[in-house]
Amino acid sequence: DTAVSQTPKYLVTQMGNDKSIKCEQNLGHDTMYWYKQDSKKFLKIMFSYNNKELIINETVPNRFSPKSPDKAHLNLHINSLELGDSAVYFCASSQRPLSNTGELFFGEGSRLTVL
């Protein structure tokens, strides 16, 4: 009974392609996030949505576009993939925005490899 699930778990694609990663949480949380973990294990936030509204948008190329159809889902679409996009992308959720709560619940990660 996975709390935060994301698909696919592995994604191998060519430069220039467009790909999407999907995320769903069944915890009833209001806030969802996308984090990028590079090869050096550095975890950096990309986006955060609270009740389908964008609340955090860090300096991320326009090629990355999040979409939240409802508060249980936050998908990530990436256009024109580049080699530097290779990383593990983690979806996460929290009960409320991080200003009011602490714990992030992470998904299992989606390892994207761009060739």
Place this chain on the structure above:
Amino acid sequence: GENVEQHPSTLSVQEGDSAVIKCTYSDSASNYFPWYKQELGKRPQLIIDIRSNVGEKKDQRIAVTLNKTAKHFSLHITETQPEDSAVYFCAARPANNLFFGTGTRLTVIP
């Protein structure tokens, strides 16, 4: 924005010994400091956290200390076991975002 530095980047200890990981932060507005553990190929998971109105918190073999004046906080693991081997991340929250340190790879040698 907040800048979190974490040391050491790698740490090896003998089973049964203690391990200490240290972090510093830059934004005095940070008021919440969680620690996450990430086992190989797995997701990061919260193991302990501390708020700025507390100086120390303990949960069995794990403890965290916070020095607000010096802007640093530390994770202490006592009586380490092989299953403690993982990457540990500290983080600091100044407002509505969590800023993570660069991680410490802890290896417990049986």
